[in-house]
Amino acid sequence: MAALVTQGAPRAAPSIVLPAVTAPRSASRRLAYPRRADGATRVAERWAPPTFVVAPEPTPTETLVQALDTAYRSAPSLQAQRYALRSTDEDYALALAETRATSQLQLTGGYTRTDPGDLTESRRSLADRLLSPNVVDNSLSAELIVDQPLLTGGRAAADREIATHTIDAGRAQLRGTEGDLFLQVITVYADIRRDTRVLALREANLKQLTTTLDEVRARQEAGELTRTDIAQTETQYDVAAAQFNTTSEQLQQDRAAFAALVGRDPGVLAPEPNLPQFPSSIERAFVVAARLNPELDQAIASERASRSRIAAAAAEGQPRLSLRGTATLSGQASPLRARDADHGFAGQAVLTVPLVNGGRVGALVAQARDRNAADRIGIEATRRQMVQAMVASWNAVAIAQRNQSIQTSQLGSARVYDEGTFEEYRAGLRSTFDVLFAHAALRDAEIALVASQRDAYVAQATLLRRMGVLEARSLMTGTPLYGPAENLREAVARGARPWDGALRSIDAFDRRIPEQGGIEQPAIGTTPPALAPARTVRELEPTGHSPNLPLSGTIGAPRAATTVRKP
Numbered sequence: 001m002a003a004l005v006t007q008g009a010p011r012a013a014p015s016i017v018l019p020a021v022t023a024p025r026s027a028s029r030r031l032a033y034p035r036r037a038d039g040a041t042r043v044a045e046r047w048a049p050p051t052f053v054v055a056p057e058p059t060p061t062e063t064l065v066q067a068l069d070t071a072y073r074s075a076p077s078l079q080a081q082r083y084a085l086r087s088t089d090e091d092y093a094l095a096l097a098e099t100r101a102t103s104q105l106q107l108t109g110g111y112t113r114t115d116p117g118d119l120t121e122s123r124r125s126l127a128d129r130l131l132s133p134n135v136v137d138n139s140l141s142a143e144l145i146v147d148q149p150l151l152t153g154g155r156a157a158a159d160r161e162i163a164t165h166t167i168d169a170g171r172a173q174l175r176g177t178e179g180d181l182f183l184q185v186i187t188v189y190a191d192i193r194r195d196t197r198v199l200a201l202r203e204a205n206l207k208q209l210t211t212t213l214d215e216v217r218a219r220q221e222a223g224e225l226t227r228t229d230i231a232q233t234e235t236q237y238d239v240a241a242a243q244f245n246t247t248s249e250q251l252q253q254d255r256a257a258f259a260a261l262v263g264r265d266p267g268v269l270a271p272e273p274n275l276p277q278f279p280s281s282i283e284r285a286f287v288v289a290a291r292l293n294p295e296l297d298q299a300i301a302s303e304r305a306s307r308s309r310i311a312a313a314a315a316e317g318q319p320r321l322s323l324r325g326t327a328t329l330s331g332q333a334s335p336l337r338a339r340d341a342d343h344g345f346a347g348q349a350v351l352t353v354p355l356v357n358g359g360r361v362g363a364l365v366a367q368a369r370d371r372n373a374a375d376r377i378g379i380e381a382t383r384r385q386m387v388q389a390m391v392a393s394w395n396a397v398a399i400a401q402r403n404q405s406i407q408t409s410q411l412g413s414a415r416v417y418d419e420g421t422f423e424e425y426r427a428g429l430r431s432t433f434d435v436l437f438a439h440a441a442l443r444d445a446e447i448a449l450v451a452s453q454r455d456a457y458v459a460q461a462t463l464l465r466r467m468g469v470l471e472a473r474s475l476m477t478g479t480p481l482y483g484p485a486e487n488l489r490e491a492v493a494r495g496a497r498p499w500d501g502a503l504r505s506i507d508a509f510d511r512r513i514p515e516q517g518g519i520e521q522p523a524i525g526t527t528p529p530a531l532a533p534a535r536t537v538r539e540l541e542p543t544g545h546s547p548n549l550p551l552s553g554t555i556g557a558p559r560a561a562t563t564v565r566k567p
Contacts (some may be wrong), residue, residue: 060270153318165305293470313364400456
């Protein structure tokens with residue numbers, strides 16, 4: 001009997017109270033049990049075995065494609081990542097601004113009043129002293145400065161490459177976010193489908209157990225069974241009721257997860273469709289993943305960006321050349337007469353040559369090289385994680401498919417076992433325990449098959465996610481796709497000039513391509529590796545002691561209470 005009460009829902013969850021599911025405690029009918037010539041007891045011929053009828057699924061109102069389409073359009077996580085990518089696009093616009101002309105206008109106005117001393121007063125004419133006892137001076141000057149960079153030592157070109165690769169990494173991250181969202185939607189969709197079907201099976205099981213319990217009680221009243229048979233049946237009914245409650249709560253949790261991802265409560269979900277793009281072999285999956293996996297693309301783009309940062313760091317020590325034009329206007333502010341003002345125009349070529357920087361440039365270059373080495377190693381780490389996840393997903397699909405074949409055969413055997421056990425029970429050849437055990441075995445086989453079907457489907461979606469094809473452009477048609485390139489074009493066009501391309505070509509003339517050095521690894525020794533000496537761990541006693549003395553300076557002390565004097 002222990003095997004009967006340990007069968008649970010596909011996923012454990014706290015039970016909820018459902019008023020409709022309570023164990024019946026009184027017999028609903030009385031039956032007569034005639035005896036055969038040999039003295040054995042048998043069930044009345046007019047009594048039919050308890051039927052197991054699963055309620056038919058209602059007409060679907062929602063498909064998986066509709067759920068994915070809604071999530072693609074409105075999921076907050078995906079929208080936030082899109083705006084994060086838009087902000088990254090502006091990095092390229094900032095890099096373009098480094099080779100564009102800048103201009104500024106400076107206006108300076110001044111007023112001075114001087115009370116002349118004897119020496120100054122003696123130098124002034126009599127008329128000036130009579131007309132203005134004080135010396136007053138006011139001035140106004142305007143200066144327009146235009147600066148056009150020509151050579152930045154390769155810094156502007158390197159910044160443009162950094163921005164380009166950073167945008168590529170951001171787009172790959174956006175694809176990864178989209179794939180994660182779709183995988184979550186598919187998973188919760190399959191969970192709702194599974195738990196809905198399991199709930200229907202458990203509800204039908206409760207109805208069948210109710211009929212069985214009535215039969216057992218009727219036989220007990222006829223003196224054919226004992227209270228042990230009643231207790232066995234009631235126990236199994238209570239277990240089934242608890243499993244029904246658990247599955248009901250799990251279904252509500254899945255529906256809440258669906259609403260969080262899609263933005264609305266789910267309707268009646270249609271059966272899961274076959275997912276497109278599934279590979280014919282694991283080798284084909286690896287080929288596609290090497291080209292489309294978003295995490296691998298992001299790692300490669302990040303490495304390229306850090307490689308360009310080496311050139312940007314080296315450009316800090318390179319000469320810079322710019323053209324500067326200045327127009328000035330200076331004169332008296334009051335009264336303001338343009339013809340009395342002085343006009344000046346100047347043009348300059350400014351060459352800045354760094355000489356001594358205290359080792360700053362060398363430190364920046366070394367820092368950039370080390371970060372690039374870390375990113376290069378990160379590519380291999382990402383590739384290994386991708387391969388591991390793909391192998392696990394592929395095997396999960398294969399095992400789930402094998403389990404479905406086994407469980408389909410098991411389900412057929414369990415049906416024969418259940419029907420035969422009950423027929424033998426009617427003839428008095430089987431006990432109540434045998435009937436309940438057969439019922440439980442059949443229900444467990446049905447639920448296990450439903451769970452395996454869900455596991456296979458989710459594993460297929462997980463494999464597609466790791467391949468990089470679990471996204472709108474590969475799964476669906478008719479959904480307007482988000483185009484990240486449009487925002488980049490707007491950022492590039494902002495402030496553009498017809499001669500920008502020529503100036504960027506001039507600036508890139510002295511750009512130096514950084515060389516990648518080798519990645520240092522620990523030296524290979526001739527001594528074979530061995531584990532350091534260790535002592536055998538003695539038998540330990542459990543302890544309830546936990547050190548709770550905080551480190552010095554890591555916790556505050558309460559302030560001393562102050563005495564308040566009443567007036």
